[in-house]
Amino acid sequence: xxxxxxxxxxxxxxxxxxxxxxxxxxxxxxxxxxxxxxxxxxxxxxxxxxxxxxxxxxxxxxxxxxxxxxxxxxxxxxxxxxxxxxxxxxxxxxxxxxxxxxxxxxxxxxxxxxxxxxxxxxxxxxxxxxxxxxxxxxxxxxxxxxxxxxxxxxxxxxxxxxxxxxxxxxxxxxxxxxxxxxxxxxxxxxxxxxxxxxxxxxxxxxxxxxxxxxxxxxxxxxxxxxxxxxxxxxxxxxxxxxxxxxxxxxxxxxxxxxxxxxxxxxxxxxxxxxxxxxxxxxxxxxxxxxxxxxxxxxxxxxxxxxxxxxxxxxxxxx
Amino acid sequence: xxxxxxxxxxxxxxxxxxxxxxxxxxxxxxxxxxxxxxxxxxxxxxxxxxxxxxxxxxxxxxxxxxxxxxxxxxxxxxxxxxxxxxxxxxxxxxxxxxxxxxxxxxxxxxxxxxxxxxxxxxxxxxxxxxxxxxxxxxxxxxxxxxxxxxxxxxxxxxxxxxxxxxxxxxxxxxxxxxxxxxxxxxxxxxxxxxxx
Amino acid sequence: xxxxxxxxxxxxxxxxxxxxxxxxxxxxxxxxxxxxxxxxxxxxxxxxxxxxxxxxxxxxxxxxxxxxxxxxxxxxxxxxxxxxxxxxxxxxxxxxxxxxxxxxxxxxxxxxxxxxxxxxxxxxxxxxxxxxxxxxxxxxxxxxxxxxxxxxxxxxxxxxxxxxxxxxxxxxxxxx
Numbered sequence: 001x002x003x004x005x006x007x008x009x010x011x012x013x014x015x016x017x018x019x020x021x022x023x024x025x026x027x028x029x030x031x032x033x034x035x036x037x038x039x040x041x042x043x044x045x046x047x048x049x050x051x052x053x054x055x056x057x058x059x060x061x062x063x064x065x066x067x068x069x070x071x072x073x074x075x076x077x078x079x080x081x082x083x084x085x086x087x088x089x090x091x092x093x094x095x096x097x098x099x100x101x102x103x104x105x106x107x108x109x110x111x112x113x114x115x116x117x118x119x120x121x122x123x124x125x126x127x128x129x130x131x132x133x134x135x136x137x138x139x140x141x142x143x144x145x146x147x148x149x150x151x152x153x154x155x156x157x158x159x160x161x162x163x164x165x166x167x168x169x170x171x172x173x174x175x176x177x178x179x180x181x182x183x184x185x186x187x188x189x190x191x192x193x194x195x196x197x198x199x200x201x202x203x204x205x206x207x208x209x210x211x212x213x214x215x216x217x218x219x220x221x222x223x224x225x226x227x228x229x230x231x232x233x234x235x236x237x238x239x240x241x242x243x244x245x246x247x248x249x250x251x252x253x254x255x256x257x258x259x260x261x262x263x264x265x266x267x268x269x270x271x272x273x274x275x276x277x278x279x280x281x282x283x284x285x286x287x288x289x290x291x292x293x294x295x296x297x298x299x300x301x302x303x304x305x306x307x308x309x310x311x312x313x314x315x316x317x318x
Numbered sequence: 319x320x321x322x323x324x325x326x327x328x329x330x331x332x333x334x335x336x337x338x339x340x341x342x343x344x345x346x347x348x349x350x351x352x353x354x355x356x357x358x359x360x361x362x363x364x365x366x367x368x369x370x371x372x373x374x375x376x377x378x379x380x381x382x383x384x385x386x387x388x389x390x391x392x393x394x395x396x397x398x399x400x401x402x403x404x405x406x407x408x409x410x411x412x413x414x415x416x417x418x419x420x421x422x423x424x425x426x427x428x429x430x431x432x433x434x435x436x437x438x439x440x441x442x443x444x445x446x447x448x449x450x451x452x453x454x455x456x457x458x459x460x461x462x463x464x465x466x467x468x469x470x471x472x473x474x475x476x477x478x479x480x481x482x483x484x485x486x487x488x489x490x491x492x493x494x495x496x497x498x499x500x501x502x503x504x505x506x507x508x509x510x511x512x513x514x
Numbered sequence: 515x516x517x518x519x520x521x522x523x524x525x526x527x528x529x530x531x532x533x534x535x536x537x538x539x540x541x542x543x544x545x546x547x548x549x550x551x552x553x554x555x556x557x558x559x560x561x562x563x564x565x566x567x568x569x570x571x572x573x574x575x576x577x578x579x580x581x582x583x584x585x586x587x588x589x590x591x592x593x594x595x596x597x598x599x600x601x602x603x604x605x606x607x608x609x610x611x612x613x614x615x616x617x618x619x620x621x622x623x624x625x626x627x628x629x630x631x632x633x634x635x636x637x638x639x640x641x642x643x644x645x646x647x648x649x650x651x652x653x654x655x656x657x658x659x660x661x662x663x664x665x666x667x668x669x670x671x672x673x674x675x676x677x678x679x680x681x682x683x684x685x686x687x688x689x690x
Contacts, residue, residue: 259331264338264596273342273603280610287610321548328546334596336546341600343539344551348601349608351532356620356634358526360689363682372529373536374657380537381661385544393545400549402650402659404666409655412648413673416641421678421685423637426652427645428553428601430638435602436609437617440634445557447638452554452561454639455646459578465647475663487663512690 022312025075027305030170031199032072033106034192034300036065037167038200040113042220044159047152055216057208059124064203065113073106098176102169109162116155119148167193170304174311182249182311185238191231192304198224199300202274202293214289215282221296222278225271232267249314258310261302270299320394345432354433356424356440357512363421365509368502375495382488404479406469423447525612540661547593550658554651556598557642558582562589594654622689633688648673 043058052058077083089103122129122145135141148155171192174183201221208214239250253262274292281287322328323336351373352358361367388394420426423444425433430448433441455462477484526532543551562582566573566589573579582589609615621630645651648670650659656674659667 255329255331259329260334260596263332264335268335268338269599269603273607276607277610280607285611286613286615288615291606320545322546324548333547333593334591337593337596338600338603340539340543340546340551341597341602342604342607343542343600344536344597345601345604345606346608347527347532347535347539347604349605349614350527350612351529351536352526354605354609354614357622357689363678364686364690366690369526369529369532373533374652376530376533377536377540378657378660380534381540381544381657382663384537384541385661388541388545396662398548399544399662401662402550402655402664402667404664404669405649406669409648409666409669410673412644412646413670414677415644415647416651416670417644417674417677417679418681419637419640419642419644420652420674421637421681422688423634423641424689425634425637426553426641427557428551428651428653431553431556431598431601432605435605436615439617439619440621440630443631444634444638444641447635448554448557448642448645449561449564449638450635451639451642451644452558452646453565453642455643456561456565456576456578459576462647463577466649471665474665476665476668477663479665484663 022308023079024305025079027301027308029072029076029079030173030192030308031301031304032068032075033170034167034196034304035199035203035297036068036072036109036113037163037170037193038197039203040065040109040116040159040200041163041167041197042200042204042217043116044156044163047156048160055208055213056124056210057204057213059120060207061200061204062113062117062120062124066110066117069106069110069113073110098169098172101165102173105162105165105169109159109166112155112159112162115148116152116159119145119152119155121145164193167196170196174307177311180249180311180314181242181245182239182252182314183307185235187231187235187238188307191228191235194224194228194231195300195303198228199297202296202300205289205293206297218278218281218289218292221293222275222282225275225278225296229267229271229275232271245314249310252310252313253306257313258306261306262310266299266303266306269295270302271296274299319392320388321398324398344428345435348429349432349436353429354436354438354441356433356438359426359429360421360424361512364512365505366512368499368506371502372499375498379488379492379495382491386484386488401473401475403473404471405466406471408465408469411465419451537661540658543658544661549593550654550661551597552594552650552654552658553598553601554642554645554654555592555594558646559589559592559595625688630688633685 039061043052043062046052046055046058077086080086089099090107092100093104094100122135129135135145168189171188171190174180174192175185175188178184198221201217201224205214205217205221208217236250236254239246242250252258274295277287277292277295278289281289281292319325319327323330323333328336348354352369353373358367359370362370385394385396385399389396416426423430425441425444427445427448430441430444434445459466471479475484476482476487540551543549559582562573562579565576565579566583573583606615619627619630621627641651645654648655649666650656650670652671652674656667656671660671661667
């Protein structure tokens with residue numbers, strides 16, 4: 001790719017005249033990254049608190065991050081125009097570039113999530129092991145597993161900051177893009193992190209077979225949903241107080257093409273309805289918590305799609 | 319003022335979101351009144367439970383009084399409301415078929431959706447049946463078209479058809495409803511109660 | 515989980531209270547949108563969508579389906595479909611408060627579950643057919659029609675209840 005210097009705001013190749021160049025793989029990747037970050041964060045946190053025995057679904061949920069991150073990375077590379085040049089990202093590190101941060105964090109987190117899963121593999125999934133018989137076929141795995149288990153604490157210490165950076169990065173990736181008024185605000189990072197944590201908690205609820213555990217995670221999820229709603233209100237107020245381009249960007253969400261998807265499906269069905277159901281559940285009524293959890297996950301996915309799609313329709317220059 | 323959305327007081331984009339809200343309220347009230355139970359619904363035809371009659375006619379009376387009162391106060395322009403069109407024989411024949419379906423299946427579409435949400439498998443089958451029914455109708459549309467499109471009287475109300483005064487119509491309708499409730503309670507006392 | 519609230523699954527609202535709230539919802543619906551409630555329309559939209567996706571040419575040539583197919587939006591993108599989605603959620607919330615959510619087939623103890631399911635299917639087919647001929651079901655035609663004193667609404671209501679009472683005798687074994 002050729003480097004170019006932009007002296008004018010107009011007719012910048014791939015930015016100004018061509019408004020929609022990011023497609024569904026980007027949204028999918030942002031969602032999967034947030035989901036993986038959420039699960040890894042809770043898994044590492046509860047491990048460090050010494051409560052991993054109480055909450056078995058956390059170990060089961062360790063299957064999701066490696067798969068999610070791999071699929072997400074595949075989607076990301078698939079969307080690139082020149083997939084073969086991906087390695088060039090790793091020839092440099094720029095502290096001011098979110099792309100650089102993201103690439104490096106992913107490079108560390110993805111293998112770490114595989115190691116994390118492997119350290120739980122034999123104890124959590126004895127059925128798979130008895131079918132696959134990996135440990136009989138490859139003798140060195142015994143030693144490797146032992147090494148991982150003794151160093152689990154260090155992995156957990158590394159995973160907490162890494163997962164937070166990963167979660168924030170999924171939002172900052174968009175908000176650093178100052179040519180798109182809908183994305184260009186500082187709320188997007190924390191918002192995507194919260195949403196990622198909340199979908200992570202929801203995924204743990206879905207996998208859980210333990211009532212106490214589901215209860216705890218629906219509490220966590222409820223708290224995160226409240227924070228998320230507060231951040232979304234904050235974001236919309238930020239647009240509202242902004243310049244004309246930001247008002248026009250807000251209009252896409254508040255009274256335009258994406259209103260139904262944003263308010264109807266993300267806020268109402270993806271946040272408010274699950275919040276109501278979780279409150280009812282916490283009050284002691286019998287609610288199948290899988291339903292709010294599934295709604296949260298679908299809402300999170302739609303939210304990424306809407307932000308990516310709607311953001312690309314907005315620009316500064318008309 | 320109203321209706322608000324056709325009048326342009328609320329942006330059209332919010333129409334579908336309001337639909338979800340109204341649906342939630344509708345579903346909640348139907349389920350809480352017991353309309354997700356086919357045996358409770360069917361009770362009205364055998365005299366052991368008149369909940370359907372009571373809910374249905376109370377709702378109709380409240381809504382018609384409320385709409386005309388809001389029109390009287392000037393909040394709502396009744397001439398701008400959508401009036402269900404009258405296709406004479408379509409309404410009668412369709413109603414007869416629906417009545418047979420009601421007593422066989424024990425649900426109507428709205429209540430079957432409520433029952434679907436709380437996991438009644440018979441309601442899932444029933445909704446599938448409705449889809450089959452719609453499919454049959456569409457495939458044989460040419461056969462049904464004379465009834466479906468014929469005998470069209472337009473979007474008329476009782477006032478247009480008979481020239482009655484709407485306020486008297488509403489008053490008499492309410493009296494009939496209250497009388498029906500009283501009779502229903504009398505009938506219910508005489509009939510052996512059924513536990514469901 | 516503590517069960518502080520002991521609610522019986524058979525504890526329903528007072529019918530007059532439910533009816534009153536339902537009436538308020540209908541007024542509100544007319545005030546906001548200028549139209550009434552409905553339910554069978556959403557099911558019709560899903561049938562149209564399925565047929566359109568399975569056999570697009572057939573759907574376009576059929577004079578009934580083609581009324582609901584437009585180029586720029588899916589037949590699912592209608593008011594009634596969103597309302598039906600809301601019905602499902604509202605019923606789910608209410609059902610979870612009163613502990614009624616459970617997979618089961620509800621039937622009279624005198625008949626088998628299989629018989630109940632067969633009759634449910636027949637009833638559904640009849641109701642689906644009838645609702646298309648009358649252009650609306652109990653909620654769309656009868657209830658919302660009566661709220662604005664529509665002649666067709668009253669006719670549909672009378673025919674539904676009349677015929678149901680007339681046929682009730684033949685199906686009494688299924689219910690009592």
